[in-house]
Amino acid sequence: MSAKARRILTLNAISRKGLARLPEGYVVGNDVAEPDGILVRSHAMHDMAIPASVMAIGRAGAGTNNIPVKQMSERGIVVFNAPGANANAVKELVIAGMIMGARNLAPALCFVSRLEGDAERLHEQVEAGKKQYVGHELAGRTLGVVGLGAIGSMVADAAIRLGMHVIGFDPEITVEAAWRLPAQVKKAASVEDLVKHADFVSLHVPFLPATRDLINAERINLMRKGTVLLNFARDGIVSEPAVLDGLNQGRLHAYVCDFPSNLLRQHPRFVALPHLGASTEEAEENCAVMVAEQLADYLENGNILNSVNFPNINMPRESTWRLAIANANVPNMLGQISTALAGAGLNIHNMLNKSKGDLAYTLVDVDSAVPEAVLLALAGIEGVLRVRYLPAE
Ligand SMILES: NC(=O)c1ccc[n+]([C@@H]2O[C@H](COP(=O)([O-])OP(=O)(O)OC[C@H]3O[C@@H](n4cnc5c(N)ncnc54)[C@H](O)[C@@H]3O)[C@@H](O)[C@H]2O)c1
Numbered sequence: 578m579s580a581k582a583r584r585i586l587t588l589n590a591i592s593r594k595g596l597a598r599l600p601e602g603y604v605v606g607n608d609v610a611e612p613d614g615i616l617v618r619s620h621a622m623h624d625m626a627i628p629a630s631v632m633a634i635g636r637a638g639a640g641t642n643n644i645p646v647k648q649m650s651e652r653g654i655v656v657f658n659a660p661g662a663n664a665n666a667v668k669e670l671v672i673a674g675m676i677m678g679a680r681n682l683a684p685a686l687c688f689v690s691r692l693e694g695d696a697e698r699l700h701e702q703v704e705a706g707k708k709q710y711v712g713h714e715l716a717g718r719t720l721g722v723v724g725l726g727a728i729g730s731m732v733a734d735a736a737i738r739l740g741m742h743v744i745g746f747d748p749e750i751t752v753e754a755a756w757r758l759p760a761q762v763k764k765a766a767s768v769e770d771l772v773k774h775a776d777f778v779s780l781h782v783p784f785l786p787a788t789r790d791l792i793n794a795e796r797i798n799l800m801r802k803g804t805v806l807l808n809f810a811r812d813g814i815v816s817e818p819a820v821l822d823g824l825n826q827g828r829l830h831a832y833v834c835d836f837p838s839n840l841l842r843q844h845p846r847f848v849a850l851p852h853l854g855a856s857t858e859e860a861e862e863n864c865a866v867m868v869a870e871q872l873a874d875y876l877e878n879g880n881i882l883n884s885v886n887f888p889n890i891n892m893p894r895e896s897t898w899r900l901a902i903a904n905a906n907v908p909n910m911l912g913q914i915s916t917a918l919a920g921a922g923l924n925i926h927n928m929l930n931k932s933k934g935d936l937a938y939t940l941v942d943v944d945s946a947v948p949e950a951v952l953l954a955l956a957g958i959e960g961v962l963r964v965r966y967l968p969a970e
C-alpha cells in the first residue's frame with residue numbers, strides 16, 4: 578500500500594493496535610487539522626463542523642447514530658463501521674445483566690455496602706437481610722430478543738446454552754444472520770407477540786426514527802408480570818417514563834441497561850452501566866483494526882468494505898491510474914463518465930460500478946495519467962458527489 582502523508586483525526590481514544598494498521602507516514606491525532614479521514618467511537622458529531630477535507634469517517638463500533646450519515650452521503654463522504662467486531666463483548670455483558678436482574682444483584686450489593694458493625698453483626702444482618710434478594714434462575718425461562726443481527730444472534734445462542742427458551746423478532750434479518758441463528762430460536766410475529774411470551778426482553782436494534790421508543794407503555798403493559806427488560810442498544814429505544822411506570826407497577830421486575838438516566842436513577846430496580854458494552858480490550862482492538870484497515874484501503878485504493886452509506890466494492894489494481902467517483906444512483910452516470918474520459922483520449926482499463934439505495938460508486942482504472950481538466954469535467958457532471966484521483970505511488 579502506498580504511504581502518502583494522509584491525515585487522520587481521532588475524536589475518541591482508538592486502540593493503538595488499530596492505529597498501527599494505518600500505513601506508515603499517516604499523521605494521526607486528536608488535533609489534526611484538515612484531515613482526510615476521521616476515526617470515532619461515540620463522540621457526538623451531529624453538531625460538529627466536519628472539515629471540507631474529510632473523505633471518510635470510520636466508526637470503531639456498530640452504531641452510527643452519532644454521525645450525520647445523511648449529510649455525509651450528500652457530500653460523498655463514506656461512513657464505515659465495524660459490524661460484529663464488538664458483539665461478543667456486548668453479549669457477555671447482556672448475560673451479566675440478565676443475572677443481575679434475575680438475582681437482584683444491584684440492590685443486594687447496595688445492601689452490603691451499607692452494612693456496619695463487627696463480623697458477628699455483619700453475619701446477623703446478612704442472614705436476616707438476604708431474603709429480600711431471593712431471585713430466580715435463567716434455565717427454563719424465556720428470553721425474547723428484538724433484533725437478531727451480530728449481537729442479538731450471539732445473545733440468543735448464549736441463552737440457549739444456559740438452558741433458556743428463546744424467541745426472536747427481526748423483520749429485516751439478513752440471510753447471513755438467519756444462518757447464524759440457532760435452530761431452537763422461535764420466531765415471534767411482532768414485538769407485541771414477543772413481549773407477551775418472554776420473561777426477559779433484550780433489545781439489539783439500531784437507533785433509528787423507526788426504533789425510537791420501540792418499548793413504550795402499550796408494549797410494557799403486554800409484558801408478563803416481573804419481566805426483566807435489558808437494553809444494551811441505545812437509550813432512545815426505550816421510553817423512560819413508561820419504564821418507570823412499569824417498574825412501579827411491578828410489570829417490570831428490573832430495567833438493566835447501559836445508559837444512566839436522571840429519571841430512573843432513584844429506582845432500586847433500575848440498573849445502569851456507563852455504556853460499557855463494547856469496553857473490553859478485545860472489542861476495542863477488533864473494532865479499531867477493522868475500521869482502520871477499511872479507512873486506509875479506501876483512502877489509498879478507493880475500495881469500500883462495511884460502509885453504512887456506500888456499496889461494498891473492491892477492484893484489484895491493474896493500472897497505475899485510478900479514479901474513484903461517488904455519485905447519485907441515477908441513469909446514465911456511467912455513460913457520462915465514459916464519455917468524459919474518452920473525450921480526453923483516456924483508455925479505460927477496468928471499471929466497476931455498484932449502487933446502494935440513492936448512492937452509487939464507480940472505480941475506473943485508466944491506461945495513462947489523468948489531467949486536472951478531466952477531473953474537473955467529471956466533478957462537473959450533475960449527480961457526481963466526489964471525484965478522487967488515486968495514482969499508485
Ligand atoms: N452498549 C454498547 O456499547 C453497544 C455496542 C455495540 C452495539 N450497540 C448497539 O446495538 C445495536 C445493534 O448492534 P449489532 O452489532 O447487533 O447490529 P446489527 O446491524 O448486526 O443488528 C441489528 C439488527 O436489528 C435489526 N432491526 C432493525 N430494525 C429492527 C426493528 N424495528 N425490529 C427488530 N429488528 C430490527 C436488523 O435487521 C439487524 O438484524 C447497534 O446499532 C448499537 O446501537 C451498543
Ligand SMILES: O=C(O)CC[C@@H](O)C(=O)O
Binds near residue numbers: 638639640854855
Ligand atoms: O465505542 C464504544 O465504547 C461504544 C460502541 C457501541 O455503542 C457501538 O455502537 O458499537
